[in-house]
Amino acid sequence: MTARPIDEPHRASSNLELLFDLTFVVAVAAVTEQFAHMIADGHAGAGVLPFLQVFFAIWWAWMNFTWFASSYDTDDVTYRILTMVQMAGVLLLAAGVPAAADHGDYLLITSGYLVMRLGLISLWLRAGIEDPASRRTAFRYAIGIGALQLGWFGRLYLADTGASDGVLLVAFIVLAILELSVPLWAERPRATHWHPHHIAERYGLFTIILLGEAVLAASNAVRRAVEETDVNAELFAVAGCGLVILFASWWLYFLHPAGPRLEDRRDRSYRWGYGHYGLFAALAALGAGLEVAVEQTSHELHLSPTGASYAVAVPAASFIALLWGVHRSIADPSKAHLGTALAGIVILLALPLATPAIGSVADLALTAATCVGVVAVASWNARR
Structure with missing residues (x-):
């Protein structure tokens, strides 16, 4: 697993990437349907924040894999299996959307997000081991992504202890900002070779x-x-x-x-x-x-x-x-x-x-x- 060239001619989406996207069809459909029901019931204001939070998890997981694949898509057996793991996480997340929208229960969504991230962490660790030139960048990604999973489960603990919606919202915003900061920090030693x-x-x-x-x-x-x-x-x-x-x-x-x-x-x-x-x-x-x-x-x-x-x-x-x-x-x-x-x-x-x-x-x-x-x-x- 070494970085692909940034000027590779005729680079296009692979069949695996297209299959990967299909799992997000299910997740997006679930969150869109729930938001439509909230609007129709006259609760659009109450439905906006849960919609944006769940959609952030969907978008961020898709985006992370997309940029990784642009740099390190080897399309071998290990890569395909770890991609399938992430697809399973997407489906698990989609299954948790109704519970999150109806009862504010984010356990299944967070679990699905964890499964997705475990697959991506494994890919970054492999890239760090097999591509010495980008080792520091790859390991930084793995460390940053892994550490934040503890934070997301910490947010679940806050919900279980009866924390207010305001506290949970602040926790989400802080964790989302940290998620967005991981690439900025990880790529300081060396930028990835995305196409x-x-x-x-x-x-x-x-x-x-x-x-x-x-x-x-x-x-x-x-x-x-x-x-x-x-x-x-x-x-x-x-x-x-x-x-x-x-x-x-x-x-x-x-x-x-x-x-x-x-x-x-x-x-x-x-x-x-x-x-x-x-x-x-x-x-x-x-x-x-x-x-x-x-x-x-x-x-x-x-x-x-x-x-x-x-x-x-x-x-x-x-x-x-x-x-x-x-x-x-x-x-x-x-x-x-x-x-x-x-x-x-x-x-x-x-x-x-x-x-x-x-x-x-x-x-x-x-x-x-x-x-x-x-x-x-x-x-x-x-x-x-």
């Missing part, structure tokens, strides 16, 4: 997974509506608008290829990579919001029409804002792109206020039209 175009492709694939989850969430809501009520024009209109919003999100994300920019500015990779947490969370939340929008066409929800509109508008606006920030981290800032993003964000956040007057369907149609407008202007700016 810029491979990393850009991996992030693009995870973006497509999240968009697919949003399609699945909305499709499931449509299926339930069809089974329980008569099909109506409102249902088709909401589903169509949701598809347009998701397609516009895909268009915007892939408008500017990240690979060449990461190749030129490797020193900005942390800001680009870490910025995707909010970006990915916004896409997952958008899926939950679209599911609620479809549910509203056939059910009486414990949520006002304005609240249902904001369930779509806030994630969509957040996605545009965070996408601009992520793009800016590796590219020269553009006033034209900033103006387009700001205009789209302001319109998206203002539209739900008109819902009582124009109705939910019309509001969603205007939201979709706004997203299309942002795509059109951003594409024109990019061509210029």
Whole structure:
């Protein structure tokens, strides 16, 4: 296990990486579904923090393996088995999402996270043993990741002793910051040999997974509506608008290829990579919001029409804002792109206020039209 070259030609995601991603489909689906239920029950505010916490565990585990694989993917028997161990951890984490959302019980999620991390620690130890040039970096990763697992189980102990939600939240924030700091500390002796175009492709694939989850969430809501009520024009209109919003999100994300920019500015990779947490969370939340929008066409929800509109508008606006920030981290800032993003964000956040007057369907149609407008202007700016 030695570092792969950073300029390896035609580097692409392996079949194993694609299989690995499929396990995250289950985890993302579980957390999106639970968040959608919280929104529909009128508890969106109470559901945001658990959603962001669970999604952080999912994203961080995926991200750590992705960057490791970009540097050390040997695709031999040991590597494949340890990857399978991490996949098992993802499935265990996904199984614990309902308990965390309903009862605040994070035991199963933390256990699944531990299994994932044990697989990654083993890979880093192997890299440290077999690649002398990067030994200090690899061992630092193994030590940092291992030590933090004690902290996560310490947080479970605090919960068992009756600690307040505020204390548990502070503990989570501290541990999350320490997790994010491990790569910064570990790579001081020597940076890992990640491949810029491979990393850009991996992030693009995870973006497509999240968009697919949003399609699945909305499709499931449509299926339930069809089974329980008569099909109506409102249902088709909401589903169509949701598809347009998701397609516009895909268009915007892939408008500017990240690979060449990461190749030129490797020193900005942390800001680009870490910025995707909010970006990915916004896409997952958008899926939950679209599911609620479809549910509203056939059910009486414990949520006002304005609240249902904001369930779509806030994630969509957040996605545009965070996408601009992520793009800016590796590219020269553009006033034209900033103006387009700001205009789209302001319109998206203002539209739900008109819902009582124009109705939910019309509001969603205007939201979709706004997203299309942002795509059109951003594409024109990019061509210029």
